[in-house]
Amino acid sequence: MKRNVLIIGAGGVAQVVAHKCAQHNDLLGDLHIASRTVAKCEAIIASVQAKGAMKVPGVFRAHAVDAMDSAAVAALIRDTGAQIVINVGSAFVNMYVLDACIATGAAYMDTAIHEDPAKICETPPWYGNYEWKKRDACKDAGVTAILGIGFDPGVVNVWARAAEGMLDRIDSIDIIDINAGSHGKYFATNFDPEINFREFTGTVYSWQKGGWQENRMFEVGKTWTLPVVGDQKAYLTGHDEVHSLAARYPQADVRFWMGFGDHYINVFTVLNNLGLLSEKPVRTAEGQEVIPLKVVKAVLPDPASLAPGYTGKTCIADLVKGEKDGKPAEVLIYNVADHKEAYEEVGSQGISYTAGVPPVAAAILVAQGTWDVGTMVNAEELDPKPFINLLNTMGLPSRIRDAAGDRELSF
Amino acid sequence: MKRNVLIIGAGGVAQVVAHKCAQHNDLLGDLHIASRTVAKCEAIIASVQAKGAMKVPGVFRAHAVDAMDSAAVAALIRDTGAQIVINVGSAFVNMYVLDACIATGAAYMDTAIHEDPAKICETPPWYGNYEWKKRDACKDAGVTAILGIGFDPGVVNVWARAAEGMLDRIDSIDIIDINAGSHGKYFATNFDPEINFREFTGTVYSWQKGGWQENRMFEVGKTWTLPVVGDQKAYLTGHDEVHSLAARYPQADVRFWMGFGDHYINVFTVLNNLGLLSEKPVRTAEGQEVIPLKVVKAVLPDPASLAPGYTGKTCIADLVKGEKDGKPAEVLIYNVADHKEAYEEVGSQGISYTAGVPPVAAAILVAQGTWDVGTMVNAEELDPKPFINLLNTMGLPSRIRDAAGDRELSF
Incomplete structure (x- = not known):
């Protein structure tokens, strides 16, 4: 059982993540959001409050952090008591945030692969260039790291x-x-x-x-x-x-x-x-x-x-x-x-919505222990059933069309 | 009779102007070229020399000048003894170069209207915004200023x-x-x-x-x-x-x-x-x-x-x-x-060629006194015949097509 979430980033996807975390704060505990510009985080929290999105009364605080400063992120994780970090900042910050999770034992998840600002399209497989090099470190530290758990990837x-x-x-x-x-x-x-x-x-x-x-x-x-x-x-x-x-x-x-x-x-x-x-x-x-x-x-x-x-x-x-x-x-x-519908619910458009809801579902499964696997995984390595079932209740239903017809997919 | 030419600018049109001035330096006298970057002027002179374009042995020198500094341009006009200034620099420098000509008595010509970098498309007639405000000053000083004497305008x-x-x-x-x-x-x-x-x-x-x-x-x-x-x-x-x-x-x-x-x-x-x-x-x-x-x-x-x-x-x-x-x-x-053909003759493409030859023809007519009118004019205010005849010999023949057929236009 893990509790308390730190969201890294304050863009359109972070807005969705914030609203969805708030809707499930009974399971997730205290909520925190951090980015370079604290005003953006405050605006997101204000929009959560304006919608009355918090399921139960609880903490939601804004912080300023340079996500490329691992030590600063680790300090923020410790200060906030966050055991789950949802990284929806720029793709350039992934490895710094992951290092902070390894240092603190917090669970890590992101929605896009790490990128070096100076390099376009590195050698495949892309995960081999950065993330997978930290597999052993995650395993040794017992850190759950779920890579690419937005919609696609995710x-x-x-x-x-x-x-x-x-x-x-x-x-x-x-x-x-x-x-x-x-x-x-x-x-x-x-x-x-x-x-x-x-x-x-x-x-x-x-x-x-x-x-x-x-x-x-x-x-x-x-x-x-x-x-x-x-x-x-x-x-x-x-x-x-x-x-x-x-x-x-x-x-x-x-x-x-x-x-x-x-x-x-x-x-x-x-x-x-x-x-x-x-x-x-x-x-x-x-x-x-x-x-x-x-x-x-x-x-x-x-x-x-x-x-x-x-x-x-x-x-x-x-x-x-x-x-x-x-x-x-x-x-x-x-x-x-x-x-x-996405805009009416969380103030973001559909592309941000589809990217932002899944990591919150994953965070809930980590909080409940179901997906808290204590190592680094890509999404296809986890049991798909509880995740698909949970998303069906969170605004992103899966459907299937096959020889038997077209219907909701659930397990 | 005016002699000695100062070319302002070192782009593609200036390259053509330099070559054409060199081909007629027996009439034009000493040649000088100035721009912010003296190396560009030196490269143009080197290309003139590589083509053996100077009709008679003579002076062709490169200078560095900030064409938006009227006093510096005036000093350069005095230092070089130039009595004709062909301004083919950026459209942003016209009024500064014109002021330097008014201060020194040199004849002025350009190929495009003055522009303020911060303004797009001012009130018509465009010449009324800048150039024509200096008409009286040119007349009082007896300065020949031929506006827009490239191809179009010109x-x-x-x-x-x-x-x-x-x-x-x-x-x-x-x-x-x-x-x-x-x-x-x-x-x-x-x-x-x-x-x-x-x-x-x-x-x-x-x-x-x-x-x-x-x-x-x-x-x-x-x-x-x-x-x-x-x-x-x-x-x-x-x-x-x-x-x-x-x-x-x-x-x-x-x-x-x-x-x-x-x-x-x-x-x-x-x-x-x-x-x-x-x-x-x-x-x-x-x-x-x-x-x-x-x-x-x-x-x-x-x-x-x-x-x-x-x-x-x-x-x-x-x-x-x-x-x-x-x-x-x-x-x-x-x-x-x-x-x-333009490239083979002067090292520039046809657009620069058509823009760069006419001001040299105009400079020759000013040097000969034919167009040295001692006031500010647009090209249509001058006698067209000697200019058209001269251009016919300089690589830009005029042709006419009317009820009588298609033929070279000359007078």
């Missing part, structure tokens, strides 16, 4: 594991992420533009025929027919979960597909071809050193600002194909989320 | 004046600027991106039906059929010459059309809609103040770097319609320039 990994019980053999896992919503702006990214664009400027790695296949972004596209959102064009995209699922399912093809409209692709292509998505500094005629990607980020709408006007739905799915009883079989496990 | 103004002798009444002047060449890059501007984009982000002013008409860029497009380059789509664009020609021909419609391919328009539209062409600073997440347009400039190819691979031709034309002997009549006066 729920989609858990679904793949759940499909193990439905098929005798898994031949392919296609993860399809479609945002069929509309924010009404000329152009915007749904989360931090810097992280968003970095996903698409490097090599697209997929695991096919037992090896890493390399493509360029938008090189391989395919129209998928999905529940609710219908026909949607999606493109083979590099993504965290491919890099852990390939280790568990080496015999299967593991691919990630992200949906993009022609307009998004056009804007991305222009910016990328001009060099404006580069993380490497350029020098202006006046001699100022500037990182172009940071300027693009500065001119784009703040993703959090999109939430009030966002309409439409997201659909994220695992299409798992293989064999059952000697015959070809497939299951589609999926979730549909609604931007407007 | 030659196109002179052509309009020449058309006065061909028609009894002028009803419309359409200036059409087509670059049918190819630089082979994903995207590049043919001159300073900062100045280039500033032309298109403001209101498009044209003079029609006796008043200023306002449009947005790319709002009004038309396909023109031109000699050599054929059918070309061009768009109503704001441009300097409209603002002086409207004063001389208030009864006529005066419009400027610039040719753009769909790809250029797409890239421009994306950058403009995102706010990346703004001259107003934005603040990055890290707190750095950056002007987006300057970052776009930094990532784009240096226009000078396009020259070696540039192929194809430009066509710039005046289509002047009106009445002759009681019947409707029209003349098309035009020039076709070739990028590769």
